[in-house]
Amino acid sequence: MCLAVPAQVIEVNGDTATVDFGGVRRNVNITLIDSPKNGDYVLIHVGYAIHRISQEEAQETLKIWEEMLKE
Amino acid sequence: MGGNAKGMKYFFRDNGTALRIVERIKALDQPARIMHVCGTHEQIITKHGLRTLLPENIEVVAGPGCPVCITPVKEIDEAVYLSDKNIVATYGDMLRVPGTSISLAGKKSAGGDIRMIYSPAEAVEIAKKNPDREVIFFAIGFETTAPMTAQILLNSPPENFSILCSHRLIPPALDFLLKEGIGIDGLIDPGHVSTIIGTHPYEELCNKYNMPQVIAGFEPIDVLMAIYMLMKQIRNHEARIENEYTRFVTYEGNTIAQEMLSKTFKADSREWRGLGVIPQASLALRKEFENFDARKKFDIPLQSDETCDQACFFCANVIKGAGRPKDCPNFGENCTPDKPIGACMVSTEGTCSIAYRYGTIVNQR
Numbered sequence A: 001m002c003l004a005v006p007a008q009v010i011e012v013n014g015d016t017a018t019v020d021f022g023g024v025r026r027n028v029n030i031t032l033i034d035s036p037k038n039g040d041y042v043l044i045h046v047g048y049a050i051h052r053i054s055q056e057e058a059q060e061t062l063k064i065w066e067e068m069l070k071e
Numbered sequence B: 001m002g003g004n005a006k007g008m009k010y011f012f013r014d015n016g017t018a019l020r021i022v023e024r025i026k027a028l029d030q031p032a033r034i035m036h037v038c039g040t041h042e043q044i045i046t047k048h049g050l051r052t053l054l055p056e057n058i059e060v061v062a063g064p065g066c067p068v069c070i071t072p073v074k075e076i077d078e079a080v081y082l083s084d085k086n087i088v089a090t091y092g093d094m095l096r097v098p099g100t101s102i103s104l105a106g107k108k109s110a111g112g113d114i115r116m117i118y119s120p121a122e123a124v125e126i127a128k129k130n131p132d133r134e135v136i137f138f139a140i141g142f143e144t145t146a147p148m149t150a151q152i153l154l155n156s157p158p159e160n161f162s163i164l165c166s167h168r169l170i171p172p173a174l175d176f177l178l179k180e181g182i183g184i185d186g187l188i189d190p191g192h193v194s195t196i197i198g199t200h201p202y203e204e205l206c207n208k209y210n211m212p213q214v215i216a217g218f219e220p221i222d223v224l225m226a227i228y229m230l231m232k233q234i235r236n237h238e239a240r241i242e243n244e245y246t247r248f249v250t251y252e253g254n255t256i257a258q259e260m261l262s263k264t265f266k267a268d269s270r271e272w273r274g275l276g277v278i279p280q281a282s283l284a285l286r287k288e289f290e291n292f293d294a295r296k297k298f299d300i301p302l303q304s305d306e307t308c309d310q311a312c313f314f315c316a317n318v319i320k321g322a323g324r325p326k327d328c329p330n331f332g333e334n335c336t337p338d339k340p341i342g343a344c345m346v347s348t349e350g351t352c353s354i355a356y357r358y359g360t361i362v363n364q365r
């Protein structure tokens, strides 16, 4: 029920945006987040974006894990 | 996720990384009983057999983490009643959950007007298309799902639209469980609830109950990493809130959503199925929105005072993480996903349903 899925922003149109879920496109409501830019990743839950990150921020996680495993 | 992100997804499931984390966990050699409170976490743990990767002395139990499972019989009865004369719209997961005498699915085949929706925006659309009917959105879910209900209320829904509010809140429920004492050494906190509320609401629980906590994401490696972080805290006698899911959770959370929530809802004390009334762990509509409150708009008779019907006596144990599905005499015998007795078997995120579908891994341990 609380499942949310990441998708990439293709185009922003006011309160909604077209996003891409690995091939499948959908319109989602973006009024719960600061307006995203094309190419950003957004986390989608029941048709609404609930969080936005840039590609670089997504890659950051991978680095953090590597650091933790090095310790 | 497209292009580059596919690589990321691969990394999150990479066996080599998983095994490195497991080696670290083993090296700590720390016995612990850990609880998570999220149906999606249970699904990942069971589906990927993560329990079998962990050393024998680490037990991971599922707490009350499925909003469908903890919606009490009474509130299902309310929705069933309202569907007699009006349109009731709700998430598909709710349809098969048993009420006192019938589920919404049962009511639908008996002529109740019940519409399954993916997004609450669709409920508003149904109301606009049916101006001569009353449309009630049966709103369930935790902090992840409540902001969408708030967003709708703040955008002038039509007059023939109302909300049967069954939203619930996670931190007060954790407080309730920890106060009761459930014999756990650490908590895995739910990632997407935390996307909305941030990491800070858990700090109080760390201090009050000396409870180590880690917020985890939803890939197998997220969960293993969270367990490793938790085991380190337990080993070092620390009790902090740590965030494993940094890609989608921040300290302050989603402040736009939080603001919408506080404008539309106030905390209320209602029942959780299997747990009784939990103080301040539910949401109710603020007075300003009472025109859209189905409980104010309609005179809904109380069908049953029962906390839970006889048939699902063991569900309460499963919901609290005190019992495993396999210990229930009904599990797999009288109670299966096709013929569920209790709510934990109904929802795809119910602990019993997951145990049944992904089978043996849970049964063995």
Ligand code: SF4
Pocket: B311, B312, B313, B314, B315, B316, B318, B325, B328, B329, B330, B331, B332, B335, B340, B341, B342, B343, B344, B345, B346, B352
């Ligand atoms: S197997 Fe069925 S009756 Fe037993 S605890 Fe699970 S849902 Fe309840």
